[in-house]
Amino acid sequence: MTPTPVLTTARAKAPATVLALAVVVSLAAGCSDDGDAARPGTTDPSTSAAPSPATADEQLATTTTLRTVTGGRLSRAERGAVRDRVTAVVDDWFERAYLGGDYPRTDFTDAFDAFTPGARARAVDDRKLMSNAAVGTTTYAVRALARRAVVDVLAVAGRADAATVQFRLGMARAGESGAERRERVSGHLFLTFRKGDGWQVFGYDVQRGDLA
Amino acid sequence: MRRPSRPTLRRYAVLAALLSSLAVLVPDAGTAATQAVLVKYQHAEGVALEDDMVWILGVGSDARPGEDMTRTRGDALQLVGMNTRTGAATSIGIPRDSYVSIPGFGSDRINASLAYGGPQLLGETVGELTGIEPDYVLVTRFPYFEQMVDDIGGITVRNPTAFADDNLKDNGFPAGRIRLDGYDAMAFSRIRHDLPGGDFDRSANQQRVLAGIQARIAQRVDQPGFIDRGVLTVLEHTDTDLSPAELFRLAHVVAQVRPGRITGCVVHGSFADVGGASVVLPYTADARRYGDDARKDAVISRC
Numbered sequence: 001m002t003p004t005p006v007l008t009t010a011r012a013k014a015p016a017t018v019l020a021l022a023v024v025v026s027l028a029a030g031c032s033d034d035g036d037a038a039r040p041g042t043t044d045p046s047t048s049a050a051p052s053p054a055t056a057d058e059q060l061a062t063t064t065t066l067r068t069v070t071g072g073r074l075s076r077a078e079r080g081a082v083r084d085r086v087t088a089v090v091d092d093w094f095e096r097a098y099l100g101g102d103y104p105r106t107d108f109t110d111a112f113d114a115f116t117p118g119a120r121a122r123a124v125d126d127r128k129l130m131s132n133a134a135v136g137t138t139t140y141a142v143r144a145l146a147r148r149a150v151v152d153v154l155a156v157a158g159r160a161d162a163a164t165v166q167f168r169l170g171m172a173r174a175g176e177s178g179a180e181r182r183e184r185v186s187g188h189l190f191l192t193f194r195k196g197d198g199w200q201v202f203g204y205d206v207q208r209g210d211l212a
Numbered sequence: 213m214r215r216p217s218r219p220t221l222r223r224y225a226v227l228a229a230l231l232s233s234l235a236v237l238v239p240d241a242g243t244a245a246t247q248a249v250l251v252k253y254q255h256a257e258g259v260a261l262e263d264d265m266v267w268i269l270g271v272g273s274d275a276r277p278g279e280d281m282t283r284t285r286g287d288a289l290q291l292v293g294m295n296t297r298t299g300a301a302t303s304i305g306i307p308r309d310s311y312v313s314i315p316g317f318g319s320d321r322i323n324a325s326l327a328y329g330g331p332q333l334l335g336e337t338v339g340e341l342t343g344i345e346p347d348y349v350l351v352t353r354f355p356y357f358e359q360m361v362d363d364i365g366g367i368t369v370r371n372p373t374a375f376a377d378d379n380l381k382d383n384g385f386p387a388g389r390i391r392l393d394g395y396d397a398m399a400f401s402r403i404r405h406d407l408p409g410g411d412f413d414r415s416a417n418q419q420r421v422l423a424g425i426q427a428r429i430a431q432r433v434d435q436p437g438f439i440d441r442g443v444l445t446v447l448e449h450t451d452t453d454l455s456p457a458e459l460f461r462l463a464h465v466v467a468q469v470r471p472g473r474i475t476g477c478v479v480h481g482s483f484a485d486v487g488g489a490s491v492v493l494p495y496t497a498d499a500r501r502y503g504d505d506a507r508k509d510a511v512i513s514r515c
Contacts, residue, residue, distance in 0.1 A: 070440035071456075118263075122297070154440040154460055156447065162460035164439070190464050192457035203464050 062087050062094070062147040071155040079153075082160045086151050086191060089114045089199050094169055097131035098185065099144055105136040115201040122204075129185070129208045132173070139173045145182065145211065146170030163199070165189040170211050182211035250350045250452040264297045265510060266465050269335055269346035271326065272401065272418075273353050281351050282330045285323040288401060288418050291338055291346060295510035299470035302506045303422060304342055304499070305415030305478035311491035312341050321491060326351070341479070341496065342503035348454075348462070354402070356449065358394035364432065366393045367424030373413070375406040397421050411492065412478050419476040426469055433467045477502050477515035 064087045066079055074082065097111040111131040112120040127133040132142070147169055154162040166188055172180040187206035191199050272288030275281035289306040308323040314337050317328050325337040331349035339345035361367060368391050376384025380399040384406075392400055401421050407413035432438050443459045446452065454462070479502065481494035505512045 068437045068440070070437045071444050152436045152440060154443055154456060156444070156456040161456040162440070162443075164436075190460075192460060194457065202461055203468075205468075 060144045060147055062091055062149055064090075064149040064151060066153065067150050068152045069155050069160075070153070072158045074153070074155050074158065074160065078158075078160070082153055082155075082163070083151055085199050086153075086163050086165060087149060089191060089201060090149050090165055090167055090189065091147075093189075093201070094144075094147060098169065098171055099142050103136065103139045103141055105132070105139070108133040108136065112201075114199075116197075119200075119202050119204065126206075129206055130204070135173065138175060140176055140178075141174040143172050143174075144170065145172055146184075159193075161193055163191045163193075165191065184209060184211045250348060250446065250450050250454060264295055265508065266294045266296060266462070267344055267346040267348075268292050268294075269331075269338055269349045270422075271331075271334065271349065271351040272357060273326075273351050275353060281353055283327050285321070286326045286334070286351065287323070287354075288415070289322065289338070290415075290418055290422065291342060291344060292422070293344070293506050293510040294465055294469055296465055296468070298473065298509065299468055300473040300475075300510040301426070301469040302474065302510045302512050303419045303476040304344075304502050304506070304512075305412075305419055305476065306338065306341065306499075307411040307415055307479065307481070307492050307494070309411060309490065309492045310341070310479065310481060310494040311484070311486055312337060312494065312496075315340065319486075321489075341494065341499045343500050344503045344507055354398050357401075358398045360394070360445075361392070361397040361425065362394035364425070364428045366391055367397060367421065367428050368392070369400065369417075369420040369424040371400075371417075371420070373408065375403060377403040377406055392421070392424065397424070412480050415478040416476070419478070423471070423474055423476075426466075426474065427471050429467060430469075430471060439463045439467060473511070475506075475510075475512045477512050 064083050066083045069079065092114040093112065096113060097108065101107070108127060108131045111127070111133070112123040115123055123130040132139060148167065150166040152164045152166075153160050168184060168186040170182065170184045172182050174180045185206060185208045187204065189201050190203035190205075191201050193199050268291075270288070270290045270292055271286035273281040273284055274287045275284040285308070287308055289308060291304040291306065292301065293303075294301045306322060308321065310322045311319060312322045313319050314322075314325040314328060315333065317325065317333075320328075322334075322337055322341070326334040329336075331351060335346050335349050368389060371385050371387050371390050374384060374387045376382060377399065380403055381396070385396070385400060401418045402414070403417075404411050404414035407417075409416075439460065442463055443456055446459055447456060452459070477498075479494045479499045481492040484491055484493050502512050502515075
């Protein structure tokens with residue numbers, strides 16, 4: 001079965017070229033603007049209920065850069081906390097949707113646990129891109145090749161309210177013969193913080209294709 | 213072979229081109245205090261952003277400084293719907309002189325309902341006319357509108373007919389694809405005397421301006437912090453009961469509209485004299501048809 005190579009975003013007229021270059025550079029840099037460079041994606045105990053990841057990608061943590069904070073100032077500790085909690089949400093999705101679980105795999109029902117109900121319903125409709133659901137039965141192993149995120153935060157009155165995550169996940173999926181297909185999933189996640197629910201994804205803009 | 217995505221992935225919501233959405237998106241637009249009002253319209257349905265459809269009633273206000281813009285007569289009315297699933301958006305333009313039934317106040321020009329009962333009553337009145345009650349009502353002063361258009365770097369519109377106005381734009385606007393800064397966008401949206409279709413054409417021009425704004429925003433939405441700065445501006449200049457997170461979500465609804473999926477119609481009508489005042493008797497069947505057509509998908513198949 002041949003996976004869909006590329007699905008484009010909804011924003012056909014975005015200044016994609018320049019932006020893409022900037023993003024590639026910033027993603028490749030993989031360091032934090034608050035000096036806390038390349039910290040692995042620390043998981044928040046309250047949101048880190050990811051399923052057992054495949055062994056290989058345990059070695060590779062998500063590298064997150066906090067790029068901008070718009071609005072009120074956040075202390076260094078608060079910036080680190082926001083970055084870590086948002087990273088935990090991203091990791092939760094990476095693990096449940098793509099990297100974790102026992103392959104061959106048919107159950108992806110928890111892939112979007114970190115999403116709001118509305119976004120979850122959309123993501124289920126888009127599960128071919130938003131998870132490995134379409135290739136789960138023909139995939140025997142998955143390992144992460146890249147896990148990167150750049151976060152822009154909206155903070156009002158000293159509290160982080162919303163975040164935009166630009167992410168890139170690279171993975172190698174192995175079939176029954178052991179032959180690997182290298183793929184990337186990239187795009188944006190949009191999150192808001194709500195008391196009681198914590199950080200949740202309410203929207204996304206995702207592409208999937210072969211890894212060059 | 214590459215397959216165009218059916219569910220080309222999108223942010224949870226979508227975008228449009230509307231006066232109203234502008235306020236949600238534009239970076240810092242000046243120093244004045246309250247320049248706009250954005251309120252939730254109270255009705256029985258659930259959280260709008262968990263629905264596929266979001267409706268915003270945009271009102272351009274010519275209130276003078278010091279006047280409460282939610283108690284003056286709105287000068288421009290556009291009911292904008294956005295389909296968060298498909299990226300479609302539509303606008304139903306309502307001429308301000310449309311003579312309609314205003315709940316609890318008899319019949320009057322539709323914009324009088326804002327003066328009588330504020331955004332809530334205006335929403336009800338528009339709901340009676342079109343069959344669609346908005347989720348949000350945004351009232352914006354024109355100077356703020358101008359500055360916001362300037363802040364996004366101006367817009368481009370396709371003008372079908374050359375027109376001018378001695379007071380607002382004496383050298384006029386040529387036909388064709390034209391660039392508008394903030395002032396010109398305001399003038400383009402307000403001039404009606406030189407237009408063959410008068411207020412109806414003006415309402416259509418407002419929709420062109422909204423489409424231009426949408427296109428410009430779509431160009432800039434990927435800039436880091438653009439949406440965030442827009443939300444901050446709204447919070448600084450807008451009297452709103454929405455939280456920062458709600459504004460952020462709504463901004464992304466707007467930002468996801470696909471330019472190619474924007475439609476719009478203006479509610480036409482016949483001219484009449486009521487009590488010595490010149491009014492428009494709107495074709496209410498058309499208004500209702502537009503509402504029925506767009507209610508579930510933000511698409512009006514024909515005007």
